[in-house]
Amino acid sequence: MKFLPALAGAVVLALLPFALSGYHQGLAVYIAIYFIAILGLNILTGYTGQISIGHGAFMAIGGYATVIMSHDHHVNLIATLPISFAVTFACGVLVGIPALRLSGVYLALATFALAVSVPQFPLKFSKFLGGSNGLQTDHTVSHLWLYGVSWASAAILFVAGWLLLRGRIGRAFRAIRDSEVAAASSGVSLPIYKTFAFGVSAAFAGVAGSLFVLATNGFAQPNEFGILLSLKILIGAAVAGLGSLWGVALGALFIGLLPEISASVPLVGSSHGQDVAFGLIVILIMMLLPNGFAGLLARLESRFKTAIKSGT
Amino acid sequence: MPEGRGTFSELTVWENLRLGAYTRRASKDDFARIQTYFHWLGERRHQQAGTLSGGEQQMLALARAFMQRPRLLLLDEPSLGLAPLLVTEIFRIVRELNENEGLTVLVVEQNAHIALQAAQTAYVLEVGRVALSGPSAELQAHESIRRSYLGY
Amino acid sequence: MVSFAKQKTAVSTGVSLPVLAGLAAGAIFLVVGSVSSDIFAQQTVAGLALGAVFGSLALALVLIYRATEVINFAQGELATATTYIAYQLTLWGLSYWLSFFLTLLIAFALGAVIQIVVIRPIQHSVIAVVIVTVGMFILIDGLVTWKWGADLKFMKAPFGNTVYHAGGVAFAQQDIGVLLVSILSVVLLWVLFQFTKLGLAMRAAALRPAAAALVGVRVNWMLAIGWGLAAVLGAVAGLMTEPTQFLQPTMMQAILLYAFAAAVLGGLESPVGAVIGGLALGVFLNLIGQYVGFATSELRLPIAFAVLLLVLLLKPNGLFGRKQVRRV
Numbered sequence: 001m002k003f004l005p006a007l008a009g010a011v012v013l014a015l016l017p018f019a020l021s022g023y024h025q026g027l028a029v030y031i032a033i034y035f036i037a038i039l040g041l042n043i044l045t046g047y048t049g050q051i052s053i054g055h056g057a058f059m060a061i062g063g064y065a066t067v068i069m070s071h072d073h074h075v076n077l078i079a080t081l082p083i084s085f086a087v088t089f090a091c092g093v094l095v096g097i098p099a100l101r102l103s104g105v106y107l108a109l110a111t112f113a114l115a116v117s118v119p120q121f122p123l124k125f126s127k128f129l130g131g132s133n134g135l136q137t138d139h140t141v142s143h144l145w146l147y148g149v150s151w152a153s154a155a156i157l158f159v160a161g162w163l164l165l166r167g168r169i170g171r172a173f174r175a176i177r178d179s180e181v182a183a184a185s186s187g188v189s190l191p192i193y194k195t196f197a198f199g200v201s202a203a204f205a206g207v208a209g210s211l212f213v214l215a216t217n218g219f220a221q222p223n224e225f226g227i228l229l230s231l232k233i234l235i236g237a238a239v240a241g242l243g244s245l246w247g248v249a250l251g252a253l254f255i256g257l258l259p260e261i262s263a264s265v266p267l268v269g270s271s272h273g274q275d276v277a278f279g280l281i282v283i284l285i286m287m288l289l290p291n292g293f294a295g296l297l298a299r300l301e302s303r304f305k306t307a308i309k310s311g312t
Numbered sequence: 313m314p315e316g317r318g319t320f321s322e323l324t325v326w327e328n329l330r331l332g333a334y335t336r337r338a339s340k341d342d343f344a345r346i347q348t349y350f351h352w353l354g355e356r357r358h359q360q361a362g363t364l365s366g367g368e369q370q371m372l373a374l375a376r377a378f379m380q381r382p383r384l385l386l387l388d389e390p391s392l393g394l395a396p397l398l399v400t401e402i403f404r405i406v407r408e409l410n411e412n413e414g415l416t417v418l419v420v421e422q423n424a425h426i427a428l429q430a431a432q433t434a435y436v437l438e439v440g441r442v443a444l445s446g447p448s449a450e451l452q453a454h455e456s457i458r459r460s461y462l463g464y
Numbered sequence: 465m466v467s468f469a470k471q472k473t474a475v476s477t478g479v480s481l482p483v484l485a486g487l488a489a490g491a492i493f494l495v496v497g498s499v500s501s502d503i504f505a506q507q508t509v510a511g512l513a514l515g516a517v518f519g520s521l522a523l524a525l526v527l528i529y530r531a532t533e534v535i536n537f538a539q540g541e542l543a544t545a546t547t548y549i550a551y552q553l554t555l556w557g558l559s560y561w562l563s564f565f566l567t568l569l570i571a572f573a574l575g576a577v578i579q580i581v582v583i584r585p586i587q588h589s590v591i592a593v594v595i596v597t598v599g600m601f602i603l604i605d606g607l608v609t610w611k612w613g614a615d616l617k618f619m620k621a622p623f624g625n626t627v628y629h630a631g632g633v634a635f636a637q638q639d640i641g642v643l644l645v646s647i648l649s650v651v652l653l654w655v656l657f658q659f660t661k662l663g664l665a666m667r668a669a670a671l672r673p674a675a676a677a678l679v680g681v682r683v684n685w686m687l688a689i690g691w692g693l694a695a696v697l698g699a700v701a702g703l704m705t706e707p708t709q710f711l712q713p714t715m716m717q718a719i720l721l722y723a724f725a726a727a728v729l730g731g732l733e734s735p736v737g738a739v740i741g742g743l744a745l746g747v748f749l750n751l752i753g754q755y756v757g758f759a760t761s762e763l764r765l766p767i768a769f770a771v772l773l774l775v776l777l778l779k780p781n782g783l784f785g786r787k788q789v790r791r792v
Contacts, residue, residue, distance in 0.1 A: 051591070098777055104590060105535050105732075109724060110776050113769035116721055123762040231598050238595045272610040279603025286592045286599065287585055318675040320668055331668055334661070335680035376679070 010155065017147045025143040027256060029215050032150035033208045035252035038236040039161055039245070040204025045234075046242030047165060048197040049177030050099065054111030055205045056230030057118035060222075062088045062206025063213035064122065064129060067220040070137035077137065077214065078149060084210040085203045092202025096195035115230040119222040134221030141214060150211045157204055162245060164200070173197055177243075205233075239285055241294025250293040319369050319376070321362025325353060328361050328372055332379030342379060349405055350375050367398030374402065378409065385409070387419045391426065399423065403430040424461035428452045436461075483783050487740070494747065498633075505633040507750040513639030515746020516646040519739035520701035521716070521723035522730065523649060524694040526738040529727075531670045531690030534583065534593050538600035540720030542578075543698035544713060545604050546571040547706055548612055550699070551619055560620050564703060568696050575695025576688040583691070584684065609713045617711035622703070642704045649700060650739045653693075657735075666690060721765060725772040731782025741783065745771065 017025050041055050062084040069075040069083060095114065102110055122129035129135065164170060172193045175183035184190050213220045232255050240251025262277040289296050320328055333342060347354045350371055356364075361372060370390060377385060387406070391399040407430050409415045421427040428434055428448045436444040436457065444451065451457050498505035521543060528536045536542075546567055553563035582600070586592040623641030627634050657663035668676040669686035677683050701723075702716060709715050726745045730737025745768060752759045752767060759767060775782055 045591070051594070053594075098773075102776055102780070105529075105533070106728075106776055106780055108535065108594060109728060110773055112724070113772050117766035117769045120762050120766050124760065124766075231602075235595055235598060238591055242591065272606045275602050275606025276610060277606075279599045279601070279606060282599035283582060283596050283603065286596050287582070290586060290589055290592050318672070318678065320671055320675060322671055323664075323667065327664055330661070330664060331676070331679045331681070334665060380679070 013151055013155075017144055022143045025147050026215065027260065029143070029146045029150045029211070031252050031256035032147075032154045033211045033215065034233065034236055034255045035154050035248060036150075036157055036211070037205050037208035037233045038240055038251050038255075039157060039248050040201040040208070041233055041237045042240065042242060042245070042248055043161060043165070043173070043204070044197050044201035045237060046244070047170065047177060048173040048194065050194065050197065051104065051108045052111040052198075052201070053108050053227075053230050053234055054095075054114035054118075055201070055233050056225050056227065057111075057114045058088050058092060058202040058205035059209030059212060059229065059233075060118050060220075060225035061091050061202075062209030063220045063225065064135070064209075065206070066210035066213055067135045067137055067218070068129075070139075070218070071135050074138055077139075077141065081149075081153060081207055081210055084206045088206025088209070089199045089203035091206075092199040093195050095202065096198025097191075099198060100191055100194055112227070112230075115227050119225045122220075122222045130220070132222060134219050134224075136220075137214065137218035140218045146211075146215055150215070153207055153211065157207065158245070158248075161204070165245070169193070169196070174243075235282055239282065239292050241292030241297075244292075244294030244298075246297060247292050247294030250297075254293075319361045319364075319373050321360070323361055324358050325361055325364070325372060326357040328376050329353070329357075329379055332376035333381075336381065342381070346375050346378065349378075349408060367394050367401070370394060370398070370402060371405070374405065378415075383416060385415055385417045387417065387421075389420060389422065391421060391423045399426055403427075406430065424457075428462075487783070490744070502633055503754065504751070507754045508747055509633060509635060509639065511747035511750035512743055513636070513642055513746070514750065515726070515743035516639075516643045516739075517701055517705050517719060517742070518722045518726045518745055519742025520646050520649060520697060520704060521719055522727040522738035522742050523646075523653070523735055524697035524701065525723055525727045526730070526732060526735055527653075527690060527694040527697065529732045530735075531666065532579075532583070532587065532687055534587070534597070535724075536694070537594065537597040537720075538604060539694065539698050540716035540723070541601050541604040541608070542571075542574070542695055543702035543705075544716045545608050546574065546695065546699035547702035547711060547715070548608055548617075550703060551612075551617055551711055554619060560622060564622070567699055567703070571695040571699035572692040574692075575698075576692035578695075579688045579691035580684075584687070605713055612713075614713055619706055619711060621707045623707075638707050645700060645704055646739055646742075649697060650735055653697075653735050662689075718765070722768050725768040727782075728772045729775050729782055731785025734782065734784035737782055737784030 016028065020028065037055060037059060040058075041052060044050050044052055065084045065087045066077070066080040069080045070077060075083070095111075099107055099110065122134070123132055126132075165173070172183065172188045175186065175188055176190065176193055176197075180190060209225070212224070216224060236251040236255040237248075238251075239247075239254050240249075241247035258278055258281065259274050262274045285292070291298070320331065323331070329343070329346065352368075353372070353375060361369065364372060374387075374390070385406075390402055390406070394402070403426055406417055406419070410417050419427060419431065428451060431448045434445065434448040434451050435442050436451070444454070444457070452462070494508050498508050521539060524539050524543070525536060528534055528539070549570055550563045550567040553566060554560060558566070578600070582596055583593060586596060621638060623638045626637045628637065629635070655663075657667055665676070665681045666686045666689065668679070669681050669683040670690070673683045676686075701719070705715060705719060709719075722745060723742070726742035727738050728741075729745060730739070730741025748771070749764055749768060753761065753764065779785075
């Protein structure tokens with residue numbers, strides 16, 4: 001059965017938290033958050049070929065949406081997630097419209113501009129958005145609750161993404177990525193699909209952002225959503241392997257666990273050492289595995305298959 | 313000289329020529345010599361190469377190749393995309409270079425008519441093998457060549 | 465098919481008449497404003513000094529983009545690192561200017577080595593290069609903080625601390641020095657590209673690597689030299705910034721962002737545009753901050769990026785860029 005590994009994974013995930021300490025549960029939550037964000041970015045960049053270094057901005061929008069709904073209107077926390085999805089979807093489409101005119105490096109710069117500018121707005125409009133101290137949700141939640149909600153969301157969004165990408169829409173995305181001209185001449189409406197991709201991608205990031213806020217004690221602060229977040233997600237997506245869903249889990253694990261692992265290595269120790277290790281490893285991975293982990297998986301898979309064939 | 317010119321459209325005529333002499337030291341003599349064959353290059357030296365016509369660019373490419381003071385010049389489809397008048401002009405210059413400078417020229421050309429007229433020796437290639445060779449005057453008169461390549 | 469620039473002159477920056485007219489009008493506006501209001505003049509002068517630093521770093525970005533079509537996200541951190549190296553040299557007893565020039569040499573070597581070792585193997589993939597330069601950003605930031613710590617450090621001011629006063633406006637000698645150095649950099653670069661064989665070869669390698677290789681240009685070397693030069697420009701930018709921003713690991717981070725905006729404004733392919741874009745941006749930000757109440761300091765970065773976005777949408781090639789048509 002093709003879905004066996006996924007099902008097994010789901011079972012493991014469901015049982016895991018009971019074996020982990022609170023701290024590790026928190027870590028697992030962050031991995032789920034990165035998972036969702038990277039998945040979203042992958043849809044836009046890996047499948048539709050539009051580079052974005054700005055997903056931190058969409059996460060910020062989603063996060064602040066959740067906080068505002070909770071803080072000002074006492075909306076149920078779980079209910080804020082679909083609303084956040086819808087709001088960031090709309091924002092994504094709005095961004096996608098002018099993005100139609102840009103591509104490649106120019107699009108990267110424009111989204112970069114977005115990622116840097118959006119976190120500044122809460123500082124400016126501090127009356128509504130809390131300034132540098134940020135806003136907080138009306139109540140906080142336990143690690144276990146968070147684990148459940150975040151991984152459930154991750155699972156739902158993963159399945160949604162998978163369904164989306166294997167169908168007509170996914171094919172249109174891939175066609176656009178490979179050759180816009182060819183896609184357009186085959187009847188794929190570039191404006192519709194490209195802005196839709198932006199919307200969906202942003203929506204995923206928005207949900208990730210909402211969960212992110214919940215994970216940081218319900219606080220939404222501008223400096224949490226800085227450019228570094230966007231860069232991490234991009235790195236996660238690239239390391240995962242653009243254009244593949246399975247690598248996304250590995251990418252999320254990479255981003256989530258590397259700081260932890262490098263902190264425990266004796267020579268590295270301090271946070272600066274972590275940065276050095278992180279940067280070095282990212283560079284090495286890009287040089288050795290240009291297609292990311294997904295590429296590695298694909299190669300291993302084909303080697304495995306040929307080994308079986310020749311072995312029997 | 314590659315197929316399709318390969319001139320630097322964004323650079324000026326003068327800069328293109330200077331690049332031709334990149335691996336050597338270009339001297340005033342070189343430029344003077346170029347001008348005897350390509351009269352118009354001198355007055356247009358500051359014009360952007362991309363704004364020249366196709367034929368002029370082809371000649372610029374030829375001039376640039378010649379700036380390298382080669383002993384052997386390889387031309388790949390020099391007549392490609394050019395009006396017949398220009399093709400004649402180019403081959404005339406190539407012949408002059410051959411006769412006056414002692415430059416050996418190897419031309420790959422599908423325009424058999426002009427190629428046979430300009431060259432001294434010709435090789436007919438079919439599917440990568442030399443089918444016929446010899447002095448071009450002979451080949452021009454050759455029955456099967458006339459039928460297949462010259463059209464009469 | 466590549467479309468042609470509007471002029472048939474030897475200048476290959478593609479400057480068009482409306483842009484020149486606009487710039488001239490802007491310059492006149494600044495002069496008139498400065499004469500009528502001291503505050504205006506002060507903000508303009510300060511804006512020019514600020515903009516000179518943006519422009520220097522933008523110049524480095526443009527150089528690399530022109531040569532290799534890569535946006536180097538690590539340019540700012542490289543500049544910071546080389547400035548720290550200069551600092552270290554002064555700690556070891558060398559004079560300021562000796563350290564300055566030695567650092568430029570080291571920066572050149574560093575830039576070239578990075579291109580050869582890290583960029584060359586992956587230069588076919590846009591995403592890979594973006595990620596690698598981002599990785600370098602993080603790596604260098606970590607290395608610098610690790611070795612020298614995050615506290616502020618100070619170097620001797622290169623141009624002294626005197627301040628001139630003319631007609632109610634204060635001109636810091638430091639700022640004038642920075643402005644002159646930026647202009648000098650552009651001029652030197654222009655001379656290199658337009659009049660030397662090496663410059664011509666570099667331009668050829670950037671325009672058509674295949675054709676350049678055919679005439680005997682060692683394209684790979686040209687790219688490495690391009691990166692080396694860009695690193696030198698970055699070092700200059702860093703050393704010019706240090707007096708006002710003081711030496712700290714995050715010194716160039718904000719400036720890098722403004723430099724991006726300046727580079728896009730000027731046109732990613734134009735060195736002259738980078739510097740003029742930088743100056744324009746500096747002055748614009750200062751004046752807007754002064755006269756538009758809504759535009760407080762938190763909005764500086766978004767405003768700069770609003771400019772970047774507008775330019776990208778309306779005239780992607782910037783003020784001085786060439787029109788390019790996409791090959792189908």
